[in-house]
Amino acid sequence: MVVRPQWEWTFDDADGGRLDRPTSPAFTNQYDAEQWLGEQWRALAAGGAHVAQLLHDGTPATPPLVLHVP
Template sequence: MRPTQWTWTYEDAEGRAVEGEGAVFPTQSDAEVWIGEAWRGLREQGVENAHLWADGAKVYGPLSLRPAD
């Protein structure tokens, strides 16, 4: 069975949860495209890392939102 809800959670540099965009995406691709477009705004809100979830199960993370050197 395929996941039906893809979501992101966020944390600051100390690993504390940061409230952020609570969007729900229908596919992993949609979620990843969104984070690729939204990461700068999230960084401005103090987000350092993001974690991707599918129907409540962690898919991956932490994903650093810092730009590559």
């Protein structure tokens, strides 16, 4: 059985609290995960997500990204 790496986003609100919604799909590569965020960031920010963090198999893979622009 082949286990593929899993990439997914977590989202925090403006106070630094982890959001349980929205949820990120799981991706098999970093490119697809980043492309999805590039297409969705405005809707995510409008829904209360302030910071996005990309995880690779549960470990932070990139610096946190601020989604909300004042």
